[in-house]
Amino acid sequence: MPAADKKTMTFNVNKIRADFPILKRRIGGRPLVYLDSAATSQKPKQVIDAIRRYYTEYNANVHRGLHRLSEQATVAFEQSRDKFAQFIGTKTSKEIVFVRNTTEALNLVIFSWGRTNLRAGDHVLLTESEHHSNIVPWQMLSKEKGIKLDYLRIDDDGILNWDSFNELIKEGPKALSLAHVSNALGTINPVKQMAREAHKVGAIVVVDAAQSVPHMPVNVADLECDFMAVSGHKMLAPTGIGVLYGRYDLLDHMEPVMGGGEMIREVHLQDARWNDLPWKFEAGTPNIEGAIGLGVAVDYLSRLGMENVRRHEKDITKYALDQLADVKGLVLYGTRDVEKRGAAISFNLGDIHAHDLATILDTQGIAIRSGHHCAQPLMERLRVPATARASFYIYNTKKEVDILVKALESARKMFKI
Amino acid sequence: MSRYVYKEAILDHYRHPRNYGDLPNANAQAKEENVLCGDVIEMQLRLKGDRVDAVSFRGEGCAISIASASMLTEFAKGKTIPDIKKLGKGEVIGLLGADPGPARIECALLGLEVLKAAIGERRDTKVP
Numbered sequence: 001m002p003a004a005d006k007k008t009m010t011f012n013v014n015k016i017r018a019d020f021p022i023l024k025r026r027i028g029g030r031p032l033v034y035l036d037s038a039a040t041s042q043k044p045k046q047v048i049d050a051i052r053r054y055y056t057e058y059n060a061n062v063h064r065g066l067h068r069l070s071e072q073a074t075v076a077f078e079q080s081r082d083k084f085a086q087f088i089g090t091k092t093s094k095e096i097v098f099v100r101n102t103t104e105a106l107n108l109v110i111f112s113w114g115r116t117n118l119r120a121g122d123h124v125l126l127t128e129s130e131h132h133s134n135i136v137p138w139q140m141l142s143k144e145k146g147i148k149l150d151y152l153r154i155d156d157d158g159i160l161n162w163d164s165f166n167e168l169i170k171e172g173p174k175a176l177s178l179a180h181v182s183n184a185l186g187t188i189n190p191v192k193q194m195a196r197e198a199h200k201v202g203a204i205v206v207v208d209a210a211q212s213v214p215h216m217p218v219n220v221a222d223l224e225c226d227f228m229a230v231s232g233h234k235m236l237a238p239t240g241i242g243v244l245y246g247r248y249d250l251l252d253h254m255e256p257v258m259g260g261g262e263m264i265r266e267v268h269l270q271d272a273r274w275n276d277l278p279w280k281f282e283a284g285t286p287n288i289e290g291a292i293g294l295g296v297a298v299d300y301l302s303r304l305g306m307e308n309v310r311r312h313e314k315d316i317t318k319y320a321l322d323q324l325a326d327v328k329g330l331v332l333y334g335t336r337d338v339e340k341r342g343a344a345i346s347f348n349l350g351d352i353h354a355h356d357l358a359t360i361l362d363t364q365g366i367a368i369r370s371g372h373h374c375a376q377p378l379m380e381r382l383r384v385p386a387t388a389r390a391s392f393y394i395y396n397t398k399k400e401v402d403i404l405v406k407a408l409e410s411a412r413k414m415f416k417i
Numbered sequence: 418m419s420r421y422v423y424k425e426a427i428l429d430h431y432r433h434p435r436n437y438g439d440l441p442n443a444n445a446q447a448k449e450e451n452v453l454c455g456d457v458i459e460m461q462l463r464l465k466g467d468r469v470d471a472v473s474f475r476g477e478g479c480a481i482s483i484a485s486a487s488m489l490t491e492f493a494k495g496k497t498i499p500d501i502k503k504l505g506k507g508e509v510i511g512l513l514g515a516d517p518g519p520a521r522i523e524c525a526l527l528g529l530e531v532l533k534a535a536i537g538e539r540r541d542t543k544v545p
Contacts, residue, residue, distance in 0.1 A: 353479035355454055359521060360423060371454060385455040385477070414423060415480075416432070 011308040017395050019044040019300075030365030033400045038183055038211060038344040038391035039369050040233045043293075047236055050296040051289045062288055063262065063279070077288055080295025081278075084243055087298045088228065089219035094277040095251065097244040098286055102210040103133040105229030105244035106177075108281060109206055110137040112254040113227075118174055120146035125173040125203070127152040127160065127189070128381050129182045132374040134208050138177065152178070154381065158185035158334035158341075165194065173203045180212035180223075184373040184389065185334035186317075186344040188212070195224040204250065210234055214393070215313055215342050217306040220245055232290060236297035241290025244281070251277050258283040309394055313343040316392050320345055320401045327408050329417040333382060344391035346373070349408055350417035354386040357411060364407040422481060422515040430484035435491050440473035447534035451527050456482045458531045460490070467498040474531070479524055481517055486528030488512040498536050504529055 017023050020042050025032045034042060054076065060069035062077045078093075085093040099105045118124070124138055128151045138149055150171060153164040176198040181188050195205040207225040212218050214235035220228055227250070232241040246254075256263055256274060260283035265273045274280045301309065318338045324330055329350035335341050349357055354370035361368055369389045372379045379385065390404060443461035450457045456478030463471040472490045476483055492512060493501060509525050510516050517525050 355479045355521065355524065356423070356481065359481075359517070363421060414428065 011304065011312050013312070013395065013397055016044075016304070017397075019046065020395055021045055021048070023395060027365035027367075028363060033364075033366040033403050035390040035392065035396065035400065035404060036367045036369050037214075037234070037393035037396075038389065040239065041214065041236050041393055042395065043236055043238065044297075044300055046300055047238070047293045047296045051238065051293050054289050054292050061285055073288060076292050076295070077286070080291045080298070083295045083298045083302075087302065088213060088230075088245060089221050090245055091221075092248065095245055095248050097246065097251070097278040097281045098291055099242045099244050099281075100240055100287070101231040101233070101242040102208055102229040105227075105242055106133055106206070106208060107137045108244055108257055109177075109227045109229070109246070110141050111257050112281075113204070113250065114138075114141050114147075114175070115145070116253075116255060118145055118147050122147045123150055123168075123171045123173040124148070125150050125152065125168055125171075125176045125178075125198070127154060127178050129154050129158065129185060129187065129375060129378045130177075130179055131183050131208065131210070132376070134177055134179065134206075135377065147174075151377075154187070154378075157336075158182065158187040160187075160189055160194075165197070169197055169201055172201050173198070175206060176203045177206035177208070179208040179210070180218070181209075181215070181342040181344075182334075182375075182378075183211050183344060184346055184375040184378050184387065186211075186341040186346070186391075187334055188340055188342060191223050191225060199224070211342055211344065214301075216310040226250055232294040232297065235294075236300055237294035238287075238290050241287045241294050243294075248277065251281075254281075256280050256283065260284045262286070304394065312394060313392055314338045316396055316398060316401065317341065317343045317345065319398050320390065320392070320404075323401055323405045324408075327405060327412065329412060330408065333384075333387060343393065344389055346387040346389045348384060348387055349412060350415060352411060352415050352417070354388040356415075357388045357408075360411045360414070361404070361407050364403070366404055366407055368404075422513060422517045422521070424514060427480060427484040427513060427515075430487040431480040434474070434483055434487040436471075436473045436487070436494075438473055438475060440471055443471075443473070445535045447531050447537075449527060449531045449534060451478070451482070451523055453523070454479070456524060456527055458482060458486045458527050460486070460528075460531045460535050462493075462532075462535050464498070464536070469493045469496050469498075469501065469536075472532075474528070476528075478527070481513070481521055481524040482527045485509055485513055485525045486531070489528045489532055493532060501532060501536055504533075 022042050058069045058072040060073045062074040081093045081096050085096045150168045153161040155161050198205050204226040206227040209228045210231045213230045226247045228245040230243045233239040263275050263283040265275050331348045333346040358370035371386050440461040445462040448459040458476035460474045472493050474486045
């Protein structure tokens with residue numbers, strides 16, 4: 001059997017599409033072409049059904065009641081933690097803290113680890129292509145503590161500039177915090193290589209993996225990172241559930257950011273003792289349906305195999321880059337090398353404003369993102385007010401790329417470019 | 418009203434904005450930015466009594482914000498200050514000939530916001 005046939009057997013897009021009820025929707029009489037998975041992914045019926053089952057069969061609070069429902073809910077909730085731990089290769093599930101999303105995970109690291117360990121004059125190393133969620137909380141801590149934020153430069157093709165890394169690592173940063181994959185440009189940063197150098201100068205390494213864990217095999221031990229932040233909703237799970245991975249010894253020495261129920265072992269009038277990891281960081285009733293949905297999402301992706309997911313996305317990204325490059329007046333941002341990038345493609349078409357482009361594509365049933373992608377410093381670096389972004393996932397097809405390209409051609413004609 | 422905004426008239430105003438540039442002897446002006454998308458519109462007015470004698474604009478932005486500002490400058494000429502104060506979302510949609518929908522209505526209303534701010538910031542001295 002030819003190799004190509006083998007691939008289609010392990011990864012059948014039509015079969016995958018049948019699992020996503022929303023893909024049957026029509027927008028203004030046309031089939032929905034959903035190219036905005038970097039913002040949030042669609043959800044398979046397996047995840048939707050699991051949430052419905054939780055509410056119809058065993059809805060209860062976790063870690064509290066001694067009754068049957070609570071026991072079942074607690075088991076499902078903690079199993080999801082175990083599944084996620086396995087999915088990203090942590091040593092123990094105690095290193096998996098449930099949070100709302102990547103933003104909250106980063107804030108937890110910054111306002112717990114950062115507040116305790118950083119002093120005035122300490123350097124923190126970021127990149128100029130970071131999402132606002134990996135810039136603004138550091139700025140807030142900087143105002144409080146007087147730490148200094150250094151930014152790694154990126155080259156015009158979106159690839160990290162190593163000279164600037166070699167230069168700024170000499171400042172002896174206490175932390176290196178960066179996206180594994182850029183949400184705006186799709187660039188995959190060489191995190192492992194950077195983590196090694198950063199650890200040599202004693203920095204901890206914080207990775208925003210919102211755009212990598214849903215799309216490619218990621219293993220925390222292999223990446224050599226100390227913290228990793230992930231959002232569930234970008235990987236088939238519901239909104240409002242995310243994960244902070246932290247190295248056990250680091251989490252163990254960190255103070256909780258929120259106090260309340262669940263996170264304590266014992267409480268007296270003047271004092272309290274914290275609960276064990278990871279519950280020390282999970283004050284209040286957690287997002288139980290979200291965690292259960294995330295567990296099922298992990299099952300779904302594991303069944304597909306993350307190697308296959310990555311292969312499919314490389315394939316469709318390469319096809320899209322080639323097709324888009326042929327559209328007259330279209331400017332692509334970021335590298336063309338699919339080995340060094342994920343499946344989010346930023347572009348502009350002539351002088352059409354990205355918002356106009358998004359509105360025009362919407363009339364064709366095509367959903368893309370437009371704007372600054374919560375990365376204003378990067379937009380300044382690229383000297384554009386906004387870009388249009390098409391992003392792909394497991395359910396997207398080359399036929400959908402063709403529909404996108406055709407719609408761009410008609411927009412080009414409409415604006416006489 | 419149609420949701421489809423990119424009609425010939427709008428594209429024409431975008432490509433060939435009317436009353437674009439500086440206005441000599443302007444005595445009122447305003448500039449606003451839509452912080453969400455970075456669109457900027459600036460207008461200069463020459464007011465005689467309570468009437469708009471002339472108006473010009475300048476700006477950077479999407480087709481909807483530029484076209485609606487351009488259309489508003491044509492509309493405002495000769496109108497009185499009370500006329501302008503009465504303008505709202507409905508009139509702007511009427512000028513555009515389409516309702517851009519909730520996600521884009523802010524783009525369409527930026528020009529009106531600037532026009533209203535300008536009549537509120539009337540000055541008797543010459544604009545530098």
